[in-house]
Amino acid sequence: MTTRRIRGAALAAALAGAVTACSAPGGGAADAGAAADSVVIGVASEPDTLSPLLGYGKDGNSKIFDGLLARDADLKLKPALAKALPEVGDGGRRYTFTLRDNVKFSDGEPLTADDVVYTYDTVLDDKTNNTAKSELDAIKDVEAKDDHQVVFTLKYPYAGFAARTVLPIVPEHIAGKQDPNTGSFNTKPVGTGPYVLTGWSKGEKLTFKANPDYWGGEPKVKKLTMAIIADDDVRATRLRSGDLDGAVLPPNLAATFKNDDSRKTYEATSYDFRAVTLPTENEVTGDTAIRRALDLAVDREAMVEQILDGAGRPAYGPLPLDDPWYAKGIDRPQNLGQAKKTLDEAGWKTGKDGIRAKDGRRAAFTLYYPAGDKVRQDHALAYASDAKKAGIDVQVESAGWEVIEPRMKHDAVLAGFGSTGDPDFGLYTLLHSSLAGDGFNNMARYDNPAVDRALDTGRRSQDPKDRKAAYDTLQRELVKNPGYTFLTHIDHMYVLADRWDGLTTQVEPHEHGFASGPWWNVEDWQPKK
Numbered sequence: 351m352t353t354r355r356i357r358g359a360a361l362a363a364a365l366a367g368a369v370t371a372c373s374a375p376g377g378g379a380a381d382a383g384a385a386a387d388s389v390v391i392g393v394a395s396e397p398d399t400l401s402p403l404l405g406y407g408k409d410g411n412s413k414i415f416d417g418l419l420a421r422d423a424d425l426k427l428k429p430a431l432a433k434a435l436p437e438v439g440d441g442g443r444r445y446t447f448t449l450r451d452n453v454k455f456s457d458g459e460p461l462t463a464d465d466v467v468y469t470y471d472t473v474l475d476d477k478t479n480n481t482a483k484s485e486l487d488a489i490k491d492v493e494a495k496d497d498h499q500v501v502f503t504l505k506y507p508y509a510g511f512a513a514r515t516v517l518p519i520v521p522e523h524i525a526g527k528q529d530p531n532t533g534s535f536n537t538k539p540v541g542t543g544p545y546v547l548t549g550w551s552k553g554e555k556l557t558f559k560a561n562p563d564y565w566g567g568e569p570k571v572k573k574l575t576m577a578i579i580a581d582d583d584v585r586a587t588r589l590r591s592g593d594l595d596g597a598v599l600p601p602n603l604a605a606t607f608k609n610d611d612s613r614k615t616y617e618a619t620s621y622d623f624r625a626v627t628l629p630t631e632n633e634v635t636g637d638t639a640i641r642r643a644l645d646l647a648v649d650r651e652a653m654v655e656q657i658l659d660g661a662g663r664p665a666y667g668p669l670p671l672d673d674p675w676y677a678k679g680i681d682r683p684q685n686l687g688q689a690k691k692t693l694d695e696a697g698w699k700t701g702k703d704g705i706r707a708k709d710g711r712r713a714a715f716t717l718y719y720p721a722g723d724k725v726r727q728d729h730a731l732a733y734a735s736d737a738k739k740a741g742i743d744v745q746v747e748s749a750g751w752e753v754i755e756p757r758m759k760h761d762a763v764l765a766g767f768g769s770t771g772d773p774d775f776g777l778y779t780l781l782h783s784s785l786a787g788d789g790f791n792n793m794a795r796y797d798n799p800a801v802d803r804a805l806d807t808g809r810r811s812q813d814p815k816d817r818k819a820a821y822d823t824l825q826r827e828l829v830k831n832p833g834y835t836f837l838t839h840i841d842h843m844y845v846l847a848d849r850w851d852g853l854t855t856q857v858e859p860h861e862h863g864f865a866s867g868p869w870w871n872v873e874d875w876q877p878k879k
Contacts, residue, residue, distance in 0.1 A: 404480050459521060463497055465521055616855050646740075648835055716746075
């Protein structure tokens with residue numbers, strides 16, 4: 351999935367009006383002659399916390415921590431802190447892991463099975479503010495048999511459980527002495543990973559140094575800086591100026607580096623989709639006819655070509671078209687005629703201004719997108735344009751998440767989701783009614799008993815045919831009663847200085863840039879000779 355090319359025509363290189371007066375986050379210019387043992391990456395956002403107890407790194411690729419298992423370039427599970435893949439017994443209800451010998455945390459203390467038990471027990475504790483704990487619902491008990499052996503006992507067989515054990519392990523001797531929700535470990539973590547955090551200036555940058563005692567060998571890249579730059583245009587400008595070695599960019603901005611011989615472009619396919627949340631408690635978006643009409647009115651193909659410059663795919667649901675769990679036959683082109691008919695039949699009549707109304711209520715609602723995110727802005731504007739053709743007035747507004755989050759219950763949001771691996775990973779938290787309004791889980795507060803049943807079957811069944819049938823049912827239910835308007839699946843684009851060997855990408859989740867990208871394996875990079 352690594353490429354030197356960008357699909358589609360390159361846009362004009364000039365970025366008029368972009369902010370350029372920024373200091374170098376890594377303390378120096380990132381030109382072609384710079385040392386290959388230091389790298390400065392521009393990313394769009396930073397974590398809220400660096401504690402796995404609160405969800406950081408739960409899907410792997412943390413540079414500070416390791417899980418029992420990890421994923422390779424093809425997303426296959428491989429041993430990390432464990433010596434080998436787990437031994438599975440009791441019909442899929444027991445998983446036994448044996449730890450590597452002589453692994454140490456970066457403070458010099460040894461890793462033991464007690465650290466593993468502490469990590470999982472704390473994540474699952476109701477007092478811990480981890481909104482992802484439902485992902486570990488299958489766990490009944492975690493037990494240390496001795497210093498090097500850990501046994502997980504499950505309540506029910508869970509097909510995706512091994513992949514959940516990429517969860518980073520934390521040191522009980524430090525984290526166990528603090529409140530997991532408020533302790534200093536959240537910003538000053540200690541782990542077993544290839545890098546050690548050396549500084550965190552909130553909203554500006556995080557800096558890391560290579561861990562000389564890393565069990566996998568000391569990395570060749572000795573210093574890693576993640577510069578937090580929310581605005582897409584500013585990231586591109588700072589990359590062009592040499593302030594950054596690399597950056598995550600939207601496709602249209604990545605295309606402006608097409609003819610730059612000193613940099614390479616990397617493209618990763620993903621499960622990352624853009625969708626509009628349609629809150630059920632909003633009197634307009636809560637109407638199933640409105641939601642179905644919006645699903646029919648949207649031109650997904652045009653969004654892929656015009657917004658993503660071809661670097662993506664139409665999204666007809668939460669799973670991408672080429673996923674083996676994708677339900678065949680749910681592809682649907684824009685159909686404005688059917689959208690209008692759906693609204694007519696539901697009593698939404700067109701007014702003099704072209705906007706429909708029912709019982710004195712206009713078919714109008716607000717759609718927020720996060721400020722500085724050009725891709726979401728363009729999706730939101732295209733969505734509003736398509737909706738208006740069907741007689742629905744969508745008012746697009748930008749704001750920071752501190753403004754958006756309190757409004758998610760009633761207002762629509764141009765959101766992004768998507769998880770790699772087992773379909774349970776992304777779908778359960780997106781759609782299950784038990785998680786409605788739980789932070790960013792089930793943002794639409796979607797409640798569909800048929801979907802809940804399908805999710806529960808998919809999570810608990812060991813039979814691949816039963817699971818496939820359940821997820822097929824789920825996807826067809828989302829066509830009949832959509833809680834979101836799914837728009838596109840996005841290919842992630844990265845541009846980096848051409849100074850290293852060993853760079854590649856994985857199929858990526860929604861959460862990318864900070865943990866995913868060509869730097870997912872930065873500890874394995876080698877300077878070019």
